[in-house]
Amino acid sequence: MKCSDVYLHICDNLDQRLGTRRCREIRLHLRVCRDCRAYLASLKRTVILYQSVPSPRLPRAAHDRLIRVLNAHGCFPEPATRPRKRTGRKRT
Amino acid sequence: MSGGEITKLAEVSLIAAARGGDMRAFSELVRRYEGTVYRYAFKLCRDREKAEETFQDTFINVYRKLGSFDGRSRFSTWLYTIVTNNCLMRHRRRKIREIEESLEALESPETSADGKFTHEIARWDETPADLILDKELRTQIEKAIGKLPPEYRIVFTLRDMEGKSTEETSRIVGISKEAAKSRLRRARAFLRDQLTPYMARPARRQPR
Secondary structure, three states: OOHHHHHHHHHHHOOOOOOOHHHHHHHHHHHHOHHHHHHHHHHHHHHHHHHOOOOOOOOHHHHHHHHHHHHHOOOOOOOOOOOOOOOOOOOO | OOHHHHHHOOHHHHHHHHHOOOHHHHHHHHHHHHHHHHHHHHHHHOOHHHHHHHHHHHHHHHHHHHHHOOOOOOHHHHHHHHHHHHHHHHHHHHOOOOOHHHHHHOOOOOEOOOOOEOOOOOOEOOOOHHHHOOHHHHHHHHHHHHHOOHHHHHHHHHHHHOOOOHHHHHHHHOOOHHHHHHHHHHHHHHHHHHHHHHHEOOOOOOOO
């Protein structure tokens, strides 16, 4: 197996756990090739870095606007809203 | 059926009730999936306003097309497909394709006749990712993923951010498994290259 082959197939299985013949060949190649080991390590870290960027939570206002839009399309017979968190204040 | 009973319904029963016109069941489906749909739409659109438009369009489509959902795929797969198509439609209206060529080039990095890389592969620092995710790097990450053409960003997001299998990804996007693998390979390589200036140690030539 050559570096170019590793490049083409390494993405299928970044952790190389599969027992296929190709995976075994990749593992053997990685033992002797520093460049491919470095490439694999940087690819794994790339994925981890992108995963570590947090995604925004659904804003309450966006939920409310969705409900209004769906109501306008006749999806709900009555206003549907998410229950608000209890604040502990009594109604007067 | 009461509101309390609705929230306990299994997904299959819920979908069947919603398809039968039960508005409370549809409302419960919205409640269960709105967070997932919004986050996925944001990851694809990279913009709050566009994400919200996609999010709204998705649930309008779900309402209109629920009758055609045949249950052969998982409901979440069907939802992801709708979000993906809405995102692609939005993009096609804008027609941004500046860096498609540079991704094509990543398909075959330079190798010598014996198949070895002709350039040394940069070594990245081994600092744990959570310690180095400073503001500058985070900005770079956001920029890089924003540069990825949607066809690649979708596959990268589904496989590496949402944890979908190659098979489910190919089903959601409507491409072959081989095409999904190829797009993932190019997307990862592109994103890696974008971060290399921030992550790599100074190159050291190695004897071959």
